[in-house]
Amino acid sequence: MAWVAFDRTIRQAERFRIKAPLKQWRAVRERIHEQVCRFGFNRDLGSFVQHYGTKEVDASLLLLPLVGFLPPCDPRIVGTVRAIEQQLMRDGFVLRYRTRTKGTLMKLGEGAFLPCTFWLADYYKLAGRHQDAENVLKRLLAIRNDLGLLAEEYDVRSRQMIGNSPGALARRARKHDHQLV
Numbered sequence: 001m002a003w004v005a006f007d008r009t010i011r012q013a014e015r016f017r018i019k020a021p022l023k024q025w026r027a028v029r030e031r032i033h034e035q036v037c038r039f040g041f042n043r044d045l046g047s048f049v050q051h052y053g054t055k056e057v058d059a060s061l062l063l064l065p066l067v068g069f070l071p072p073c074d075p076r077i078v079g080t081v082r083a084i085e086q087q088l089m090r091d092g093f094v095l096r097y098r099t100r101t102k103g104t105l106m107k108l109g110e111g112a113f114l115p116c117t118f119w120l121a122d123y124y125k126l127a128g129r130h131q132d133a134e135n136v137l138k139r140l141l142a143i144r145n146d147l148g149l150l151a152e153e154y155d156v157r158s159r160q161m162i163g164n165s166p167g168a169l170a171r172r173a174r175k176h177d178h179q180l181v
Contacts, residue, residue, distance in 0.1 A: 046079035059116035
């Protein structure tokens with residue numbers, strides 16, 4: 001997100017012709033990009049990782065192509081999405097990251113993180129995987145409550161919403177509902 005902050009600030013300064021140290025900001029943006037690509041990508045896994053020095057993936061990595069850090073079809077992104085699909089998907093929903101508690105992958109009460117599942121649908125759409133995107137969105141829309149709301153998490157075992165119920169997720173689901181009809 002540090003890269004995003006510099007990238008968006010540079011874009012806005014250029015757009016509105018604001019006097020700013022653009023040369024220095026571009027250099028910082030480029031250094032951040034190079035560092036993340038060098039230390040945040042694990043060649044053995046073929047995937048970006050949660051943080052430098054780990055072999056774990058995190059679903060927030062789905063944001064890399066969504067914010068324009070790398071194109072959706074870049075092999076490093078494709079490998080990262082594949083790792084997320086293999087390691088973090090449960091019954092078609094995406095966990096934020098893996099946690100280990102007494103031999104299990106999820107802490108008691110921790111479920112799939114629905115914003116990450118929306119990010120996966122967005123990635124599929126960007127990558128031209130339209131049917132996969134539609135399938136994910138249909139799965140998300142199917143679990144809405146009687147008011148059309150989604151919580152931040154979903155327990156795939158009990159098939160219940162858990163965690164907070166932010167309204168932003170409900171608006172996001174309704175927006176996608178139009179696109180499926």
